[in-house]
Amino acid sequence: xxxxxxxxxxxxxxxxxxxxxxxxxxxxxxxxxxxxxxxxxxxxxxxxxxxxxxxxxxxxxxxxxxxxxxxxxxxxxxxxxxxxxxxxxxxxxxxxxxxxxxxxxxxxxxxxxxxxxxxxxxxxxxxxxxxxxxxxxxxxxxxxxxxxxxxxxxxxxxxxxxxxxxxxxxxxxxxxxxxxxxxxxxxxxxxxxxxxxxxxxxxxxxxxxxxxxxxxxxxxxxxxxxxxxxxxxxxxxxxxxxxxxxxxxxxxxxxxxxxxxxxxxxxxxxxxxxxxxxxxxxxxxxxxxxxxxxxxxxxxxxxxxxxxxxxxxxxxxxxxxxxxxxxxxxxxxx
Numbered sequence: 001x002x003x004x005x006x007x008x009x010x011x012x013x014x015x016x017x018x019x020x021x022x023x024x025x026x027x028x029x030x031x032x033x034x035x036x037x038x039x040x041x042x043x044x045x046x047x048x049x050x051x052x053x054x055x056x057x058x059x060x061x062x063x064x065x066x067x068x069x070x071x072x073x074x075x076x077x078x079x080x081x082x083x084x085x086x087x088x089x090x091x092x093x094x095x096x097x098x099x100x101x102x103x104x105x106x107x108x109x110x111x112x113x114x115x116x117x118x119x120x121x122x123x124x125x126x127x128x129x130x131x132x133x134x135x136x137x138x139x140x141x142x143x144x145x146x147x148x149x150x151x152x153x154x155x156x157x158x159x160x161x162x163x164x165x166x167x168x169x170x171x172x173x174x175x176x177x178x179x180x181x182x183x184x185x186x187x188x189x190x191x192x193x194x195x196x197x198x199x200x201x202x203x204x205x206x207x208x209x210x211x212x213x214x215x216x217x218x219x220x221x222x223x224x225x226x227x228x229x230x231x232x233x234x235x236x237x238x239x240x241x242x243x244x245x246x247x248x249x250x251x252x253x254x255x256x257x258x259x260x261x262x263x264x265x266x267x268x269x270x271x272x273x274x275x276x277x278x279x280x281x282x283x284x285x286x287x288x289x290x291x292x293x294x295x296x297x298x299x300x301x302x303x304x305x306x307x308x309x310x311x312x313x314x315x316x317x318x319x320x321x322x323x324x325x326x327x328x329x330x331x332x333x334x
Contacts, residue, residue, distance in 0.1 A: 001067030002152035009061035014139035016086035041115035060103020065157035076109020083331035092166035109173030118153035182265035238267035
C-alpha cells in the first residue's frame with residue numbers, strides 16, 4: 001500500500017541528497033534542487049535527514065493514498081488541496097486511506113516537495129534513491145512519474161509526538177530579483193578585470209533554458225582574458241561556467257560530471273534555493289564573499305535547522321498559530 005499517481009504534474013521524480021562519491025567515475029550526483037526545502041520537509045515529520053521525497057516542478061502532481069500516512073509539503077506554493085479543500089504547507093498532515101492530494105501551478109517558487117512518514121518504497125542504487133533521468137537510474141524505474149504509477153511504503157509509521165506543534169513558518173519565493181552570493185573561482189583568473197566587474201555589478205535574467213541540469217542567464221557579456229575553454233575538470237552544484245558567448249550558465253543537480261568551460265565562481269550552498277525556486281524572466285545579481293563567510297552562513301543555517309527541530313517538539317506550541325511559531329523562531333536567535 002502507498003500512493004497512486006493520478007496525474008504526474010511536470011517532472012515529478014523521487015529524490016534525496018544525491019548519489020555522492022561516484023562523480024569521478026562518470027555518474028552524476030542528481031538529488032534535490034532545493035536542499036533547504038527538502039530538509040525541512042523531512043524534519044517536520046522526524047524522517048531521517050536523507051529520506052527520499054517527491055520533487056515536482058512548475059505544476060504539481062495528483063496523488064491518491066491507498067494507506068494512511070503522515071506527510072509534509074514544502075517549497076514553492078503550488079496551492080495544495082486534500083479532497084478539494086486547501087491544505088497547509090510546512091505542516092505535518094495526517095493522510096487517510098482514499099485521500100487525494102492535488103496541486104496546481106506554482107503561485108510562488110518553481111519546485112515543491114512532499115515527504116512521507118512511511119518512506120517511499122524505491123530501491124537504493126549506489127547509496128541513493130535519487131532519480132537520474134539521463135541514464136535511467138534510481139528513483140522509480142529511473143524516470144519521472146507517469147499517470148498510473150504506484151509507489152509503495154517501506155514502513156507503517158502513523159504516530160508523531162507533539163503532532164499539532166509540527167508547523168513552521170513558510171519560506172516565501174515571490175521575489176522577482178535576488179542576490180546570489182558566490183565564491184570566486186576556480187578559474188576567475190581566466191577573466192579580465194572588466195569581465196569580473198561585469199559579473200559582479202550587472203543584473204542577469206533567467207532564460208527559458210532552465211532545468212535540473214543548469215540555468216542559462218541572459219545579460220551583459222563577460223569578457224575572458226583569452227579563451228573560454230579549459231582542460232575539462234570536475235563540476236559542482238552552483239558552478240558558474242562562462243562559455244565563449246560570455247553569458248553565464250549555473251550548473252545544478254543533474255549537471256554533467258566534468259566541464260570544459262572556465263568557471264568564474266560558485267554559488268554558495270545556502271543561496272542555491274533562491275536560484276532554483278526562480279522562474280523564467282526573474283532577475284539575479286551576484287555578490288562575492290570569502291570561503292570563510294560561506295562556511296559561517298552554512299553553519300548558521302545548520303543551527304537554524306536545529307532550532308526548528310526543537311520548536312516542533314515543544315508541546316506548548318499545540319495552541320499557537322503559525323505567526324506565533326514564526327515569532328518563537330525569531331526569539332530563539334536573539
